[in-house]
Amino acid sequence: MAMVYSWCTPYPGRHLFQIANLHMKHLxxxxxxxxxxxxxxxxxxxxxxxxxxxxxxxxxxxxxxxxxxxxxxxxxxxxxxxxxxxxxxxxxxxxxxxxxxxxxxxxxxxxxxxxxxxxxxxxxxxxxxxxxxxxxxxxxxxxxSLPKPTAEEAKKYYAEHPQLFSERRVFNVQELIMPNQEGLAEQLGTLNKAGKSTEDIANYLKGKDIKFNGGAATRTAEQIPMDLLNKLQPLKDGQSLLAQTPQTITLIHLASSKTVPVDEATALPRIEQFLGNQRANEAIASNMKGLRQSAKIEYMGEFAKSDAAPAVSAAASQPAPAAKAEDQNKATLEKGIAGLK
Known part of the structure; x- marks a missing residue:
């Protein structure tokens, strides 16, 4: 059975350096x-x-x-x-x-x-x-009012995420992207397990009259969701895996890769910035949840006819013009590491 997970699913700590870099760059x-x-x-x-x-x-x-x-x-x-x-x-x-x-x-x-x-x-x-x-x-x-992240916390994060720092890689991948159909992931998993090439799988899809798009991309470790990175990191050049969302299936073939580490001294200041932003996001979300629970909120008119929307996240609870907190985190980490190369 092929490894199946989402290429597109974000994770909160994924783009560590983007937070510091984007924020400082903007200012x-x-x-x-x-x-x-x-x-x-x-x-x-x-x-x-x-x-x-x-x-x-x-x-x-x-x-x-x-x-x-x-x-x-x-x-x-x-x-x-x-x-x-x-x-x-x-x-x-x-x-x-x-x-x-x-x-x-x-x-x-x-x-x-x-x-x-x-x-x-x-x-x-x-x-x-x-x-x-x-x-x-x-x-x-x-x-x-929140405490600042300590150097020890930053060092711990560095040590716990070698795939982002000491063992950071740049991946050159080939992708086949197609609509998710019932049973298709299992079929592709079997072909992948059998060692079929990207070209073989493309021909298989054509034979089944399944529409797909192909392409190549270069992705750094911080551009990849953590759950997927943990699966991609152990792969050797020439190996493939599957990534699946409710809408699409993506075959990812690792054509080549290289190691581009980020040393601890360079990473620590930006890790502290990231941890501070992460702590702020969590505090805002928790605070807003508490405020919603203690406040009397009544939905009126047409808004009372449907189910109330779920409590807003930390990002959504911030003032409207501000970019979503999690999106800022992702953007900052990605650009931050890129600037360290």
Missing amino acids: LKATPHILLASAMAFGLVACGKSEDKKVATQVAAKVGSEEISVHQINQVLNNANTKDATPDTVKKMSREVLEKLIDQQLAISQATEKKLDRSPDVVGQIESAKRDILARAYVQQLVA
Whole structure:
């Protein structure tokens, strides 16, 4: 019987380095143009309310009667994580941020003059931004209270996952992908066990008039779900296995491979980052589950007619614009290890 499992099924710890790398890459590459998108949310909430003017000891610029404070500039820069930037770079970024804040204030003034701040659509967007900011602040406070992963925990993770680090491989595979039909996995398993080549199996499928797609791919260890990686890791070049989902069956033939290890010293900082993200995701999910259990939630109207949706995950419970936590984990690990090669 061939080994049958899913090539596509994700696992929570699969893409370890992607978390650190993607997060840092996003922050280090963030521009004032991007960062002002979040600042705009604060600006919109205060739009048209002169009594809510900020109190600032320093004023960087005045746009009409409205002041732009140094504090506003610093708030945007703080989101850019400029701790490693040179003083000249920070000064240049401050100027760019100020110019964008001026543009923003000009747009806000025009919007207020045209009474756009009273339109139902804009009011709805302002309320949505406010809800998102508050929800994000709660999640950030929750995460900030969590203990940081220790070096010992990171070393343990490194030792327990040699297939991702010390014995990490890059796999060149050939694939045959076809719809999952009753009994087909067993038939392909028999052919695979008998040592039939990929070409032989392709001809078999043609003879049975079973549609399939073929292709080749190069996959690093961190790009492969852990349950599948544990099966693929022991294979020698020239061997094959089957991967199955409810919709598809994939024959994976290992054409060749090479070992590309990641040493402990290089891996540990990113492992700590990964473990921190993993701990945060679990804490958010647990906290949100508790909040749902203690809150009185009533589904109304058409939503009361069907079964209530299951409790949201840690990723889904975070503010809407944020990428799903698990997806971020996967993306960060994959790109992180790739950057270590």
